[in-house]
Amino acid sequence: MPPKRKKSLVDRSTESPAPDDNFDVASVASIPSTASATPVKPKAKKPKVERAEKIDKVKAPPKAKAPAKEKAPPKDKEDKKEVKDAKGKVKTVTGDEAQDVLLSYLSRENRPFSAGDISGNLHGKVTKTLTDKLLKELANAGLINGKGTNGDGKGSQWVYWPLQDPNSSLSPEELANMDTEIEDLRAKMPELKMEVKKVGIKLGGLKNEIGVTELRERIERLEEGKREKNGRLEALIKGGAKVVKKQEVDRVGKEFAYWSKMKGVRKRGFQAVEGALLEGMSREDIWEKAGIEGDEDL
Structure with a gap:
């Protein structure tokens, strides 16, 4: 609905006032005329701009949510094993095959093991849970030996080892001979260590020699x-070079030694005389007057 239009001031001034019964006409005639004055300009009417109706904003429709992704079905355990096999990991075994693996390992190592140690040494070929179960069954069947820290009590730690042949045990005499042999070998160890040390030193010297x-x-x-x-x-x-005999070489050598000695004697005498003359004259003046020519360092 458009808003109501307000009445302007110009419209109000043009309306004729209501007649008054007590209005004095003579008083109006006595008022001086203002016709000669500057006429008053009527106020220009400004066009009224109608307010536009408010336009309701059209809201965009809400975005439709993307459908949730469907979760992939979990892979079977068999597939997981196949992936491990493809990567080169050890394939797990069960049943009689696992039992044979455990018996073969214990017989080969011939020492006590716990179930966790056996499973770890086999790199998971037989799982730890299955190893513990099969070892207990084998021990109960008398195929291997087993013993717990607390017997059959709860929390007992069990170890298992293969059956030992009673006929393979050594006699007391054989054990005594083995002890004697061990003592003899221990007595030889210091001597052998010294020999090894000597050989090592010799080897180091050879390495430093010329190759x-x-x-x-x-x-x-x-x-x-x-x-x-x-x-x-x-x-x-x-x-045709002249061959010099040994006697000639010896003679020349002796002469060289003699004159080398005489050179030293004469040099010392010359230096003594020169030192006495240097008290009153310079070396250059002495050599010039004496007519000496040669190296001044002599």
């Missing part, structure tokens, strides 16, 4: 030096 490869390299270098010296010798022989 075969290095020896071959040294031999090759010596052979090369030998060939070089032989070449020089052949050149001297073919060139």
